[in-house]
Amino acid sequence: xxxxxxxxxxxxxxxxxxxxxxxxxxxxxxxxxxxxxxxxxxxxxxxxxxxxxxxxxxxxxxxxxxxxxxxxxxxxxxxxxxxxxxxxxxxxxxxxxxxxxxxxxxxxxxxxxxxxxxxxxxxxxxxxxxxxx
Amino acid sequence: xxxxxxxxxxxxxxxxxxxxxxxxxxxxxxxxxxxxxxxxxxxxxxxxxxxxxxxxxxxxxxxxxxxxxxxxxxxxxxxxxxxxxxxxxxxxxxxxxxxxxxxxxxxxxxxxxxxxxxxxxxxxxxxxxxxxxxxxxxxxxxxxxxxxxxxxxxxxxxxxxxxxxxxxx
Numbered sequence: 001x002x003x004x005x006x007x008x009x010x011x012x013x014x015x016x017x018x019x020x021x022x023x024x025x026x027x028x029x030x031x032x033x034x035x036x037x038x039x040x041x042x043x044x045x046x047x048x049x050x051x052x053x054x055x056x057x058x059x060x061x062x063x064x065x066x067x068x069x070x071x072x073x074x075x076x077x078x079x080x081x082x083x084x085x086x087x088x089x090x091x092x093x094x095x096x097x098x099x100x101x102x103x104x105x106x107x108x109x110x111x112x113x114x115x116x117x118x119x120x121x122x123x124x125x126x127x128x129x130x131x132x133x
Numbered sequence: 134x135x136x137x138x139x140x141x142x143x144x145x146x147x148x149x150x151x152x153x154x155x156x157x158x159x160x161x162x163x164x165x166x167x168x169x170x171x172x173x174x175x176x177x178x179x180x181x182x183x184x185x186x187x188x189x190x191x192x193x194x195x196x197x198x199x200x201x202x203x204x205x206x207x208x209x210x211x212x213x214x215x216x217x218x219x220x221x222x223x224x225x226x227x228x229x230x231x232x233x234x235x236x237x238x239x240x241x242x243x244x245x246x247x248x249x250x251x252x253x254x255x256x257x258x259x260x261x262x263x264x265x266x267x268x269x270x271x272x273x274x275x276x277x278x279x280x281x282x283x284x285x286x287x288x289x290x291x292x293x294x295x296x297x298x299x300x301x302x
Contacts, residue, residue, distance in 0.1 A: 004206035004217070008199040015195035025188070032185030039178060067163070067179065123163035123179065130269040 046087075046120070050097075057097040063087040065122070071095065072119040072126075078105040079116075109133060136211050138297035139218055143211065145290035146204040146222045150197045154283035157229060159236070161263075161274045170283070171225045172197045218298060223291035226284065233257045233278050240265075 019025070046069055047062035057079070063069045070086045078101045087093045099105050108114035118129045155173060160166035166177040172193045176183045200221060207217040233256065240253035240263070250266040258280065264273040296302075 004203045004210070007206060008203040011202045012195045012199040015198050016191065019191045019194070023191075025191070028184060028187050032183070032188060035181070035184050124161050125164060125272055125274045128271040128273075 057099050059095045059097055060092055061085075061087050061095060062092045063089060065089060067123055070121040072121060074116065074118050076105075076114055076116045077108070078102075078114075135214065136216055136297075136302060138293065138300060138302040139216060140208060140211050142223075142290070142294040142297045143204045143208045143217075143219060145293050146219055147201050149222050149287045149290045150200040150204070152283050152286070155281055156226075156284040156287060157232060157278070157280050159233075159276070159278045161276050164274070170287075218294065220291075220294050220298070222287060223294040226287040226291035229280070229284065230257060236278075 044064045047064070049060040049062070051058040051060060059074060059081075061069075061071060066089050068086050068088050070084055071081070072084045074081055074095075074097060079097050079099050081095055081097055085093060085095050105114065112132065114133050116131050116133050118127075118131070120127045120129070150172065153173070154170065155168040155175065156170035158166070158168050160177075164179060166175075168175045174186050174189050174193065176186050200219075204219050207219050210217045237253055237255050240251045241255075244251045244265070248267065252264040253276075254261045254263070256278065258278060260275050260277045262273060263276045264271060266272075
């Protein structure tokens with residue numbers, strides 16, 4: 001290693017020392033780590049609750065995130081929603097689910113064998129989820 | 134004056150190290166955005182800038198000065214007649230192409246090993262659709278990756294170095 005690189009390393013270390021004196025590195029570290037630990041909470045779940053009201057199947061979608069979530073469809077063999085709905089941040093929205101065949105739907109649901117496909121969009125992501133209810 | 138190309142390469146090293154710009158941008162747009170260069174890094178997750186990255190930037194800032202000092206001292210040597218070359222900007226700018234390749238390998242080959250079925254197309258510059266599956270869920274998004282003007286300038290500086298080595302001037 002030649003003299004230029006040695007001087008370079010000395011300057012490197014000096015700049016770091018100056019930065020430590022001039023900036024509050026401790027606070028940067030604690031803020032940074034705190035932010036990282038609170039990140040998982042930034043993606044809170046979308047809560048779904050199903051209600052039966054006046055002959056309709058209603059989905060109450062509760063979005064407790066800081067961003068909007070668009071529900072493109074919640075579909076199954078006997079269910080769908082008419083058009084995509086957007087749930088704004090920290091709001092709840094009631095969405096009517098169209099049921100094409102109540103008898104078959106209820107039978108499947110009671111057997112825990114109703115296949116549900118949920119299509120959501122948020123933060124530029126399109127999420128398709130398959131579940132059985 | 135001897136070694137004109139070498140001096141030009143060393144001077145452009147200093148210019149590049151002084152430019153306060155990012156070299157490459159990656160991200161999906163809303164979920165995560167990354168802007169980086171060998172001297173500066175920024176990551177924004179769901180609209181918030183990650184603070185911990187500022188600690189990394191302290192080292193990268195000091196690294197800028199390292200590059201400037203070494204290049205400066207080498208200019209002194211070359212003016213005195215002794216040829217000294219410093220290829221750091223050449224290596225980092227040319228090898229920046231590797232970053233998107235590394236992402237491709239990590240997402241396409243390594244993530245599937247831990248259960249995420251990633252489909253990440255191979256691309257270096259542009260926007261591509263990326264899918265991944267995890268358990269019963271399929272998530273698809275658009276990932277972008279593109280260099281900045283500062284990157285092309287750095288690539289030019291790296292090429293001056295290459296020329297100074299090839300033509301031995």
